[in-house]
Amino acid sequence: MLYAISNIQVGLDESDASVTRRIAQQLNLTVEAILSSTCSRRAIDARKKTNIHFVCSYEIEVDQIIDPLPNNCRKLEHSTLSPPRPEVFTRKVTAQHHAVIIGAGPAGLFAALALAESGIRVTLLERGKPVETRMRDIGRLRSRGELDTESNICFGEGGAGTYTDGKLYTRIKHPFLRWVLAEFVRFGAREDILIDAHPHLGTDKLVRIVRNMRHHLLELGVDYRFETRVDDLLIENGKVCAVRTGCGDEINADHVILATGHSARDTFKRLQQLGIKMEAKAFAVGVRAEHPQALIDAIQFGNRAGHAKLSAAEYALTHQVADKHLGQRGVYSFCMCPGGLIVPSPTEAGAMAVNGMSNAKRGGRWANSGIVVQVTPEDIVRHGIKSDPLMGITFQRELEVATFKAAGDHYAAPTMRLTDFVNRKATGNLAPTRFKPEAIATDLWQLLPHWIANPLAEGLLGFDRKMRGFITDEANLLATESRTSSPIRIERNESMQSVNVAGLYPVGEGAGYAGGIVSAAVDGMKAAAAIIEQHHSL
Structure with missing residues (x-):
């Protein structure tokens, strides 16, 4: 008989045999009654740095009926790991x-x-x-x-x-x-x-x-x-x-x-x-933030950073900024790439955009993520672009052309140290970066529209309150992340x-x-x- 049991906490150093014993105890079974046990779902819980663990679900095959069934257990007709063809x-x-x-x-x-x-x-x-x-x-x-x-x-x-x-x-x-x-x-x-x-x-x-x-x-x-x-x-x-x-x-x-x-x-x-x-639809634009991966690991995992069962740390951050037009304007991280690199992603001559990537092992020295601000069709009209189903594309292109010009008419990335951006002071100094072909020191407050730059800066401050150390001299912001989703x-x-x-x-x-x-x-x-x-x- 096949059952699914969920919400099993598994320590980073815990063995499979130990997990099976705990499942057996929870179901009031002997270990021998569990014929097989397969993890079917796994998520990391790093909310408490002193107790980082996995939260797992298991599919177990047993030689007897489980009665009564606990709330976190249910009977299966077939394994969910091999879904039938629709x-x-x-x-x-x-x-x-x-x-x-x-x-x-x-x-x-x-x-x-x-x-x-x-x-x-x-x-x-x-x-x-x-x-x-x-x-x-x-x-x-x-x-x-x-x-x-x-x-x-x-x-x-x-x-x-x-x-x-x-x-x-x-x-x-x-x-x-x-x-x-x-x-x-x-x-x-x-x-x-x-x-x-x-x-x-x-x-x-x-x-x-x-x-x-x-x-x-x-x-x-x-x-x-x-x-x-x-x-x-x-x-x-x-x-x-x-x-x-x-x-x-x-x-x-x-x-x-x-x-x-x-x-x-x-x-x-x-x-x-x-x-x-x-029709025109909402999307988001902003920058790519690049941090040392070791810094993100330390913030997220504390002294467990580097553990063999922990891959490069990720983050997913959101912040709401008060806005006179929307009430609240969203600022959020997008397409976070642990252990990866920022790559140039233009598609049109004379325009520049950036994106992020990483390989399967996520083993690079740098973490990067889009940090983007919500944009609505109404925002674009207020920006001065004529209302039209393709007005989002017009706005994207305007930003990308300005980005290309700010980089000296090259497919390079205008870049500003994160601390300089939130302090609104362009020093011309950059943190080390992996970006190619070139990161060019630029005052991003002169590049981004202020109705994007202002909530972006406030959102970054909000991110630092959730992830202490996010705002650091070791991080850069690279422009422009403009292709988050379709504007139509x-x-x-x-x-x-x-x-x-x-x-x-x-x-x-x-x-x-x-x-x-x-x-x-x-x-x-x-x-x-x-x-x-x-x-x-x-």
């Missing part, structure tokens, strides 16, 4: 139906996987390059300051998430969630992602996983094309019927899944010209299709419906499921 994706449909998917990020890749394995003919179009070639282009940007506008941190196979931290944590609840994680394991991820409360893959591992997915899709017969930007949609009688690529090819389609990611600004402009309904939302109906163009499925981060790798993958699968259901019922 029923909709077991259905086979005819290959005469053709789906074109625009974008090979997580939304596009998982949509392609689900459709191709169900029998639908798939063409997957990616404007950037394969993940291996893309690495070289990113390397040239970091080493020489040379930008390829079609192959960079944001554009290319795997999407923007491949060159961040590979974070798989999400707040969404959906039946497809566990299956997405299981598919990552299938293509090469370690099984720990199925149990960690905050799982991550790391850029180095994601590169291999994405490559394995590509090989599988090719074996399934997917027409997988790189360096193929889609410039237009062909629409007849209110339904999309084909796409036109940058080289002029027209590809007919019964369905078009739009999975472009949040930086495909030219695509969004063309969609607006076509009259596809969309493409309107869609319950069938996952555009509200005014049938057959067009806007999905993932770019369409405004996801906020990370897993939520984007789930959203792509939801579109695939809608297409499969439609043809299965015919």
Whole structure:
């Protein structure tokens, strides 16, 4: 018989045998009655530095009925560690139906996987390059300051998430969630992602996983094309019927899944010209904070920092700043990358942005995180930009162009020591930094709009009250973190299709419906499921 038991506290130095004994005692069983015990969920609890421990759930197999069941225990019909394939994706449909998917990020890749394995003919179009070639282009940007506008941190196979931290944590609840994680394991991820409360893959591992997915899709017969930007949609009688690529090819389609990611600004402009309904939405902008990882470890773990069972420490911080327009304006950390590095992430010539990444081991000397301020469409209008569905992009671009100019018209990062920023005094001195191609000492108060800079400074002071030592001479702020999420939302109906163009499925981060790798993958699968259901019922 199989049971799940939760809220088991496990010490850093505690053995598996000790945990099994405690579980047996809690259930009034002998140790011998527990035939097997497997951790199914694990989270670190570091709130008390004198008692850092894991909070775990276990799946246990026992040789007798547990009666009565304690509140933290329940009977299982089957293991949750091996989730069954969602029923909709077991259905086979005819290959005469053709789906074109625009974008090979997580939304596009998982949509392609689900459709191709169900029998639908798939063409997957990616404007950037394969993940291996893309690495070289990113390397040239970091080493020489040379930008390829079609192959960079944001554009290319795997999407923007491949060159961040590979974070798989999400707040969404959906039946497809566990299956997405299981598919990552299938293509090469370690099984720990199925149990960690905050799982991550790391850029180095994601590169291999994405490559394995590509090989599988090719074996399934997917027409997988790189360096193929889609410039237009062909629409007849209110339904999309084909796409036109940058080289002029027209590809007919019964369905078009739009999975472009949040930086495909030219695509969004063309969609607006076509009259596809969309709206401006809130997002956030700010800077990247870079601290020594050892400092963050010490703040979070105290004298247990460096323990073999503790990886590089993370943080997730929020602060509310009084605001005359919003009442409260949010300031929060974003995409925290332990043991990682800050990377240049522009996509347009003459504009500059930054992002963060780390590899699977998170073993680097530096921790970095976006520190960003909430931005609403109303803020942008007050800033002086004309109200328009794409006004968020206009504002992002304005900041990125100003950032490029502040760095001397180079793809470098305007940088200010954290203590100088909160003291509003530009000394020109910087803490040591790992950033490439170059960090240039800059007064960020002269770069950022004051309605961003003021709450940012107040938020940092609030962060230091929660994490004493966060404000330090050892940390820098690098500008500008502008690509936190899509500034638009493409309107869609319950069938996952555009509200005014049938057959067009806007999905993932770019369409405004996801906020990370897993939520984007789930959203792509939801579109695939809608297409499969439609043809299965015919």
